Amino acid sequence: MTRLTVRGIGKTYADGTEALRGVDVHAADGEIVAILGGSGCGKTTLLRLIAGLDETTTGAIDVDGVSLTGTNPAISAVFQEPRLLPWLTAEANIAFGGRRLATEERQARMESLLARVGLAGYGKRWPRELSGGQQQRIAIARALIGHPGVLLLDEPFSALDPFTRASLHDLLLDLWRELRPTVLMVTHDIEEAVVLADRIVVMRPHPGRVQETLPVDLPRPRNRLAPAFDLTKRNVLRAINRSLAEVPSGPGPTSGNGFSPWV
Amino acid sequence: MVGLVIPVGLAILWEIAVRYGVVGGRLMPPPSRLAQTAWALARSGELLVHIEATMTRVLLGFALGATAGTLLGMLNGASPLANRLLDPSIQALRSVPSIAWVPLFILWLGIFETSKLALIALGVFFPVYLGIFTAIQSVDRKLIEVGRVFGLSSTGIALRITWPAVMPVWIASLRTGLGLGFMFVVAAELMGASEGLGYLLLDGQQMGRADSILVAMIIFALLGKASDSVLVALSRPVLRWQDTNRMRL
Numbered sequence: 001m002t003r004l005t006v007r008g009i010g011k012t013y014a015d016g017t018e019a020l021r022g023v024d025v026h027a028a029d030g031e032i033v034a035i036l037g038g039s040g041c042g043k044t045t046l047l048r049l050i051a052g053l054d055e056t057t058t059g060a061i062d063v064d065g066v067s068l069t070g071t072n073p074a075i076s077a078v079f080q081e082p083r084l085l086p087w088l089t090a091e092a093n094i095a096f097g098g099r100r101l102a103t104e105e106r107q108a109r110m111e112s113l114l115a116r117v118g119l120a121g122y123g124k125r126w127p128r129e130l131s132g133g134q135q136q137r138i139a140i141a142r143a144l145i146g147h148p149g150v151l152l153l154d155e156p157f158s159a160l161d162p163f164t165r166a167s168l169h170d171l172l173l174d175l176w177r178e179l180r181p182t183v184l185m186v187t188h189d190i191e192e193a194v195v196l197a198d199r200i201v202v203m204r205p206h207p208g209r210v211q212e213t214l215p216v217d218l219p220r221p222r223n224r225l226a227p228a229f230d231l232t233k234r235n236v237l238r239a240i241n242r243s244l245a246e247v248p249s250g251p252g253p254t255s256g257n258g259f260s261p262w263v
Numbered sequence: 264m265v266g267l268v269i270p271v272g273l274a275i276l277w278e279i280a281v282r283y284g285v286v287g288g289r290l291m292p293p294p295s296r297l298a299q300t301a302w303a304l305a306r307s308g309e310l311l312v313h314i315e316a317t318m319t320r321v322l323l324g325f326a327l328g329a330t331a332g333t334l335l336g337m338l339n340g341a342s343p344l345a346n347r348l349l350d351p352s353i354q355a356l357r358s359v360p361s362i363a364w365v366p367l368f369i370l371w372l373g374i375f376e377t378s379k380l381a382l383i384a385l386g387v388f389f390p391v392y393l394g395i396f397t398a399i400q401s402v403d404r405k406l407i408e409v410g411r412v413f414g415l416s417s418t419g420i421a422l423r424i425t426w427p428a429v430m431p432v433w434i435a436s437l438r439t440g441l442g443l444g445f446m447f448v449v450a451a452e453l454m455g456a457s458e459g460l461g462y463l464l465l466d467g468q469q470m471g472r473a474d475s476i477l478v479a480m481i482i483f484a485l486l487g488k489a490s491d492s493v494l495v496a497l498s499r500p501v502l503r504w505q506d507t508n509r510m511r512l
């Protein structure tokens with residue numbers, strides 16, 4: 001049972017940049033929530049605050065009703081880059097995520113996860129001997145080995161080609177079905193959000209806020225070619241366009257938001 | 264192997280030139296002469312005494328300087344307070360050319376072993392200190408965050424993230440330090456010593472014996488190379504994860 005509740009979060013960096021203002025996000029137990037939004041609307045900031053890597057300026061984050069301070073064993077993360085420790089082999093990197101487990105359990109889970117991410121036989125390799133997609137698989141295994149209640153993902157697949165990305169979507173869903181973590185996932189990719197998420201939170205920038213939250217009522221496994229899938233994608237795009245329309249033409253880069261309003 | 268062509272070729276040419284009386288050979292003795300001198304020194308046991316004296320100084324001085332450099336570098340890299348307190352003084356001392364310490368060391372520590380060791384240790388200290396200090400400060404913040412997310416304490420981060428990340432630079436700085444150790448042992452022994460390869464150099468100069476000077480120089484080169492190779496071999500197992508060329512022998 002892991003519910004994640006983010007209430008009224010605000011973050012202003014030391015240089016005065018207001019990255020987030022009054023953000024509320026809720027993820028029910030075992031739910032996958034995708035966060036969509038253009039560049040600079042505070043998605044990474046939000047995940048870093050939840051992961052305990054940065055301090056909130058206002059608001060509170062709690063897990064199962066308990067308020068979070070700092071990093072927490074219930075929360076683990078996959079970053080945009082694999083961030084494997086280069087001096088550990090693939091399997092030692094996975095085991096690193098399970099430092100709190102007893103040795104035998106850690107070993108057993110490491111082996112099963114290595115196989116689950118399709119890299120049995122690659123355990124003794126150094127990170128530099130793995131492809132980007134393989135490294136990201138190891139990073140996913142590392143994030144899951146310690147039974148996290150909440151898994152944070154910050155654009156974990158954005159550096160990968162579409163084939164690898166699609167296969168990692170399947171992998172992530174498989175693992176999610178098996179382990180049922182609550183997932184909060186940042187992405188730039190509308191299709192990715194619709195394939196994976198139960199709910200999609202659309203954010204808008206200057207300062208980062210929640211524009212709206214859309215449910216994704218599609219049965220799994222989801223068919224990317226089904227008309228209902230397309231419909232949902234359109235709805236998300238409309239929400240994004242609304243968020244763009246309401247952005248005041250204030251200072252800062254206006255063209256680099258990553259979405260073009262074409263619906 | 265190709266690199267051997269020029270020195271070996273020159274040696275052979277020189278040998279022939281001296282044999283046929285084209286040139287003298289007193290100031291630049293031919294290889295055969297050097298071999299004889301080396302052999303004679305080795306046979307009498309003298310050579311071993313000199314090598315032992317020099318290597319003892321280098322290794323002791325290196326151990327002292329490297330330990331101090333590593334500890335202070337780690338302290339200043341890890342603690343901003345210690346850094347603000349100590350680093351300015353260390354940097355100021357660093358701008359004094361190490362050899363300039365010689366008179367003071369002799370005055371303080373006498374002309375025997377202690378002042379020699381102090382000089383060598385000082386020479387080794389700075390590259391090691393600087394290497395580890397800069398390396399600690401430039402450890403990738405992203406990897407430190409991985410440590411934090413997966414629940415490492417700050418000690419855990421120091422041991423499991425910072426230390427391995429710093430390792431390659433540390434070893435490279437030890438190699439530089441060892442090289443400087445050999446440089447400073449020569450300086451220390453030229454200051455006055457009754458044994459050691461530096462003594463052999465000085466003695467050769469005073470006796471007008473270019474052959475023993477050259478033998479000492481060649482042995483310095485061999486010892487330096489051999490010690491560096493030992494250091495590289497020792498560090499190889501812990502640096503296997505690296506994919507650079509830097510550590511090739």
Ligand SMILES: Nc1ncnc2c1ncn2[C@@H]1O[C@H](COP(=O)(O)OP(=O)(O)OP(=O)(O)O)[C@@H](O)[C@H]1O
Pocket residue numbers: 013014015017018019037038039040041042043044045046
């Ligand atoms: N350490 C920091 N110090 C100051 N400002 C920061 C810092 N990190 C981020 N910001 C600012 O906060 C805002 C939000 O940044 P953030 O990285 O959270 O955006 P994002 O939504 O993840 O963007 P992207 O999609 O490009 O990754 C930006 O304006 C950024 O410049």
Ligand SMILES: [Mg+2]
Pocket residue numbers: 043044045
């Ligand atoms: Mg980001």
